[in-house]
Amino acid sequence: xxxxxxxxxxxxxxxxxxxxxxxxxxxxxxxxxxxxxxxxxxxxxxxxxxxxxxxxxxxxxxxxxxxxxxxxxxxxxxxxxxxxxxxxxxxxxxxxxxxxxxxxxxxxxxxxxxxxxxxxxxxxxxxxxxxxxxxxxxxxxxxxxxxxxxxxxxxxxxxxxxxxxxxxxxxxxxxxxxxxxxxxxxxxxxxxxxxxxxxxxxxxxxxxxxxxxxxxxxxxxxxxxxxxxxxxxxxxxxxxxxxxxxxxxxxxxxxxxxxxxxxxxxxxxxxxxxxxxxxxxxx
Ligand SMILES: C[S@@+](CC[C@H](N)C(=O)[O-])C[C@H]1O[C@@H](n2cnc3c(N)ncnc32)[C@H](O)[C@@H]1O
Numbered sequence: 231x232x233x234x235x236x237x238x239x240x241x242x243x244x245x246x247x248x249x250x251x252x253x254x255x256x257x258x259x260x261x262x263x264x265x266x267x268x269x270x271x272x273x274x275x276x277x278x279x280x281x282x283x284x285x286x287x288x289x290x291x292x293x294x295x296x297x298x299x300x301x302x303x304x305x306x307x308x309x310x311x312x313x314x315x316x317x318x319x320x321x322x323x324x325x326x327x328x329x330x331x332x333x334x335x336x337x338x339x340x341x342x343x344x345x346x347x348x349x350x351x352x353x354x355x356x357x358x359x360x361x362x363x364x365x366x367x368x369x370x371x372x373x374x375x376x377x378x379x380x381x382x383x384x385x386x387x388x389x390x391x392x393x394x395x396x397x398x399x400x401x402x403x404x405x406x407x408x409x410x411x412x413x414x415x416x417x418x419x420x421x422x423x424x425x426x427x428x429x430x431x432x433x434x435x436x437x438x439x440x441x442x443x444x445x446x447x448x449x450x451x452x453x454x455x456x457x458x459x460x461x462x463x464x465x466x467x468x469x470x471x472x473x474x475x476x477x478x479x480x481x482x483x484x485x486x487x488x489x490x491x492x493x494x495x496x497x498x499x500x501x502x503x504x505x506x507x508x509x510x511x512x513x
Contacts, residue, residue, distance in 0.1 A: 231379075231380050231381075232244045232258060232378070232379060232380050233298070233299070233304075233351075233379065233380075234282065234298045235298075237281055237282065238278075238279050238280060238281050238282065239259060239277050239278055239279065239280050239281075239282065239296055240259070240278060240279075241259055241260070241261050241274075241278055242258065242259060242260075243258070243259045243298075244256060244257070244258050244259075244299060244304070244378070244379070245257060245258075245259055245277075245282075245296050245297065245298065245299065246296075246297045246298065246299040246303050247265060247267075247272075247294050247295070247296055247297075248294060248295050248297065249267070249269045249292055249293070249294045249295075250269075250292070250293070253267070253268075254303065254307070255267060255307075256299055256303060256304065256307040258378065259274045259277065259278065260274055261274070261275065262274075262275065267288075269288050269290060269292035269294065270288025270289050270290035270291075270292055271288055271289055272286055272287075272288050272289075272294065277296055280296060282296060282297060282298050283295065283296075283297065284296060301317070301320075301347075301348060301351060302317045304347065304379070305317050305320065305344050305347070305348065308342055308343070308344055308347075308375055309342070309371060309374065309375060310341075310342040310344075310371070311341070311342055311367060311368050311371045312341060312342065312368070313341070314341060314342050314344035314345075315344050315345050315407060315431060315480075315481075316477070316480045318458050318460040318480070319431060319458060319480055319481065319483065320344065320345060320348045321348075322456075322458055322483070323345070323405060323429055323431070323483065324348060324349065324352055326427065326429060326454075326483075326485050327403035327405060327427040327429055328402065328403060328427050329349055329352045329353060329403060330352065330353075330354075330357075331352070331353060331354030331355075331356055331357055332353070332354065332356040332357045333352075333353050333357045333402045333403060334353075334357060334358050334360070334398070334400075334401045334402050334403075335349050335353060335357070335358075335359055335360070335401060335402060335403040335404070335405070336359075336360040336361070336362075336396055336398055336401045336403070336404045336405075336421055337349065337359065337360070337361050337362070337404070337405045337406070337407070338361065338362035338363070338392045338405075338406055338407070338408055338414070339362060339363045339364065339365075339368070339392075339407060339408050340361040340362065340363035340368060340369055340372045340387065341363065341368055341372065341407065342368065342371050342372055342375060343361075343371070343372030343373075343375045343376055345405065345407065346359055346361050346372055346375075346376060346385060347375060347376055347379055347381060350376060350379070350381040350384040350385050351379075351381065353384060354384075355384070357384070358384060358385070358386065359384055359385045359386070360385075360386045360388065360396070360397075360398050360401065361385060361386070361387055361388065362388045362389075362390060362392050362396065363387070363388070363389060364389070364390060364391040364392075366389060369387055369389050372387070373387060392408070392414050392417060393413070393414065393417075395417040395420065395421075396417055396418075396420070396421040398421050399420070399421060400421075400422075400423040400426075401421055401422055401423060401426065402422075402423060402426055402427065403422075403426060403427040403428075403429075404418050404421060404422050404426065404427070404428055404429075405428075405429045405430065405431075406418065406428075406429075406430040406431075407430070407431050409432075409437075410437075410440070411430040411432065411437075411441055411484075412440045412441045412443075412444035412445075415444050415445065415448055415450075416448075418488075419448065419449050419450075419488055422488040423488070424488060424489065424490070425487060425488060425489065426487070426488040427485070427487060427488075428445075428450065428485065428486045428487065428488055429483065429484065429485045429486075430483075430484045431480075431481040431482065431483055431484075432481055432482055432484065433479070433480075433481045433482070434482075435482070437482075438455055438482045438484060441484050442455065442484065445484070445486050448491070449488065449489055449490055449491040449492070450486040450487065450488065450489065451486065451487045451489040451492065452485070452486060452487045453484070453485070453486050454483075454484070454485040454486070455482060455483070455484050456482070456483045456484075456485070457482050457483065458480075458483070460476070460477070461473075461476055462476065
């Protein structure tokens with residue numbers, strides 16, 4: 231795994247390099263190669279064996295920190311084609327889907343692989359990620375990104391439209407990041423184990439409504455609709471306050487659990503399971 235866990239820099243490590251202006255670069259330490267940026271260059275051979283957290287000078291005398299990157303750094307610097315899921319959502323999605331070592335998780339579409347790589351890091355050696363993407367160019371980009379992290383053996387890539395369904399069965403969790411997720415709920419339910427975790431991200435309320443109606447009328451339970459709002463702060467000790475700009479919107483998150491189709495004719499369950507707005511109408 232090229233993401234470093236050791237105390238000192240080694241060949242093959244993926245490192246974060248940053249200088250006085252805080253511009254950050256993610257690079258792989260290659261033998262006989264060098265890192266170049268607007269502050270000069272550093273030969274990678276000269277940083278191997280250097281403890282992480284130390285500064286190394288470029289040939290122009292600018293000092294750069296060499297640091298181990300976290301998943302946020304990796305995703306933020308990802309080579310991308312189109313929209314990716316943002317780190318603030320990625321973390322929560324993995325928590326809600328119960329992702330941990332040993333889990334088998336399925337996702338579509340792969341896109342640039344931001345969610346794919348996050349899942350692959352978390353499922354460990356004993357788990358697996360199955361990912362579907364209909365566009366070849368996107369899939370190639372994702373494969374390049376996952377290969378760079380040394381995670382290819384944890385991921386199975388399918389290049390096809392998920393309208394045709396999924397090959398896998400009894401997966402523990404399934405996530406959809408496609409324009410019309412409600413169209414693929416039967417396929418998703420077929421692939422998920424009973425009680426399995428379903429999630430989706432959509433950018434508009436209109437899509438949330440379509441998806442919620444489809445989930446509500448299908449074999450799903452524990453519907454949740456959420457939105458995460460993240461505000462960052464200036465870190466100058468004497469003037470700590472919110473940053474002037476923020477990302478106002480990424481997407482709405484919808485979660486549900488895969489169950490047998492609920493029998494709403496049962497008087498013991500029907501009464502307590504009316505949607506909130508139905509009781510609002512009655513009042
Ligand atoms: C927003 S991107 C996914 C981004 C990805 N989750 C990430 O974090 O990098 C949506 C992707 O879904 C793919 N897609 C849309 N509908 C699909 C379908 N029916 N079957 C397979 N892939 C689909 C698109 O080609 C696109 O690459």
